[in-house]
Amino acid sequence: MSGAPATDLPVAVVGGGLAGISAALHLADRGVPVILFEARSHLGGATYSFQRGELSVDTGQHVFLRCYQSYRQLLERLGTSHLAPIQERFAIPVLHRPRPDGPLRTAWLRRGTWAPAPLHLASGLARYSPLTVRERALAATAAAALRTVDPDDSSADRVAFGPWLRRRRQSERAIERLWALISVAALNVPPDQASLALAARVFRTGLLEQADAADLGIPATSLRQLHADPASRLLDRLGVRLHTSTKVQRIAVDGARFVLRTRRDECLARAVVVAVPHQAASQLVPTEAAPDRHRWADLGSSPIVNVHLHYDRRVTNLPFAAALDSPVQWVFDRTLAAGARRGQYLVVSLSAASDQVDKPTEVLVRAFTAALADLFPQARAARLLDAFVTREPHATFRQRPGTASLRPLPLTQVPGLVLAGAWTRTGWPDTMEGAVRSGLRAADLLDRYDRAPHDALTEALP
Structure with missing residues (x-):
């Protein structure tokens, strides 16, 4: 295939989640021409929002900790750290009943x-x-x-x-x-x-x-306003070419270059960061780059379900809480963050939700309306303005024993093609911090690749 020399071509980032955003920013800050492809109509990956009436709805409740240093630095870079305040000190209200028939109590961790x-x-x-x-x-x-x-x-x-x-x-x-x-x-x-x-x-x-590592940070705005929109603006100012609503269907190796094919077009790149979930990466990465890519499917996935309840009045003064002896795991007050103009908008977040992910919406809404009425007596007299469910069937990889050997290093066997994503071998769980770290590491490896042989970089990795 003819075309420009590889050195004149951009680096392609495939995937506009936190890993892809971090990689693209890291490269663009160093003057590298970057083109970013995202299958959805906006950036943000798993941390995205949608509009439902007056509510800006997050698909998941993405809490972070003070020790998420790379993630917090990304927020600083995006200019949104003030929209994600952190507790002065770690404190979790835990709702429980000392006796099954006794009154509700609030304990504190x-x-x-x-x-x-x-x-x-x-x-x-x-x-x-x-x-x-x-x-x-x-x-x-x-x-x-x-x-x-x-x-x-x-x-x-x-x-x-x-x-x-x-x-x-x-x-x-x-x-x-x-x-x-x-x-x-x-x-x-x-x-x-x-x-x-x-x-x-x-x-x-x-x-x-x-001592302060676990202090909780909870976004005070929608995830789209926290990540996607400011990232789009910043990347555009840095000259990154953004192609949203554009799914990369195939990556082919062409000598020292790469050919990325979409439904409408193809793009040449001198290097590629594949920053998509492991299920998609196993289909997209060329076999010669990762002969064992089929093993990534063994990472599996674990679901998260969120039940959204918008009441016509305030039913609790707690900004968030955990619950014991209840179907509720965690509940968050997202009234102000979602832009609700009346009442109180609560979200019940259910992790490890294999038993809930396939249940009908009306069953989940009925169960958790009753559960919140048990936790918050004022909810019993409240009227629901809206109630709905969001499901993330593949929210994270399944973080069970033995997964470390399945999580790949960022370098592949083809020089110039690197992996990013919270599912890669970051040493961290599948979190926003792990995603950002993976993107920075992938971009740093490409930056170093311009100055060091591929084999030398491979030997330097743990």
């Missing part, structure tokens, strides 16, 4: 301000009433043991988190009412199906190594 990690959690754990005094003491010993688990140890990745906790004398109650409260939300699988290595990353990095 929170950190102290007077001690370094991990002692910053001691006072909060000591007062955590959903556990007995003995369970709290044993939880502290399990936390100490978790600090010794290396998240990058492949042997830890082959172990399930739940059985590991039981071997540390954690009762079923303690697992359900403490450990699963965090791990299910972070890993999108139950503890018995979760990789110990990934759980260790969550608890060590988020809770046990720095």
